[in-house]
Amino acid sequence: MAIALNKLDKILKGREGSSFELIEVLQDIQRDYRYLPEEVLRIVSEKLSVPLIEVFKVANFYKAFTLKPRGKHLITVCMGTACHVRGAPKFLDEVLGQLKVKPGETTEDGEFTVETVNCLGACALGPLVVLDGKYCDHMTTAKLRVLIQEVRGNAKKK
Ligand code: FES
Structure with missing residues (x-):
């Protein structure tokens, strides 16, 4: 299933290169998508200039984040x-x-x-x-x- 990326564009607007905003960006993604899709995390890594491994480390560290789709x-x-x-x-x-x-x-x-x-x-x-x-x-x-x-x-x- 294709992920709607228009929500991500809004979340990342004005934040490109802002690696220090990673947690806030992940919170916004979790809120809007109800989980952290891998495809989206790859884009976040690129846009915020944070290595993908770091993005996954943060995504796995906090219990508030999930890499699996959640229900409504x-x-x-x-x-x-x-x-x-x-x-x-x-x-x-x-x-x-x-x-x-x-x-x-x-x-x-x-x-x-x-x-x-x-x-x-x-x-x-x-x-x-x-x-x-x-x-x-x-x-x-x-x-x-x-x-x-x-x-x-x-x-x-x-
Ligand atoms: S055991 Fe502390 S809130 Fe449930």
């Missing part, structure tokens, strides 16, 4: 100790069962990606699930089921 919606289940003892494994089973994926995978329709993290730094609010950047605290399986249904319902309306 990202569900992150915290599996840290505090959330774990409050039932996080149940939520993970629920979401994986509903969406028929494994952790780190994207649903066939490209709507959802499910990931796990070890702690989101808000243990008192656990168990925590993050849906598209929104923290959903004191999660229950019933709440999680409703959240996923709402997102699915909204996607169908569009």
Whole structure:
């Protein structure tokens, strides 16, 4: 599948040769493409004058970046100790069962990606699930089921 490069042109506008802006550029690409396509990283390397190996090192170092395509919606289940003892494994089973994926995978329709993290730094609010950047605290399986249904319902309306 061809990658739309017009978004990249906008991101790189005025930044050519600015190697110090690599992380910001990668953040913008991650936001607009929902992952870091290899083809795009090659162009970034050339335009920012950063060796491709360095671009990949940065892309692999930060957990916020992914080299694999993500779904339109990202569900992150915290599996840290505090959330774990409050039932996080149940939520993970629920979401994986509903969406028929494994952790780190994207649903066939490209709507959802499910990931796990070890702690989101808000243990008192656990168990925590993050849906598209929104923290959903004191999660229950019933709440999680409703959240996923709402997102699915909204996607169908569009
Ligand atoms: S263990 Fe879940 S936020 Fe810290």
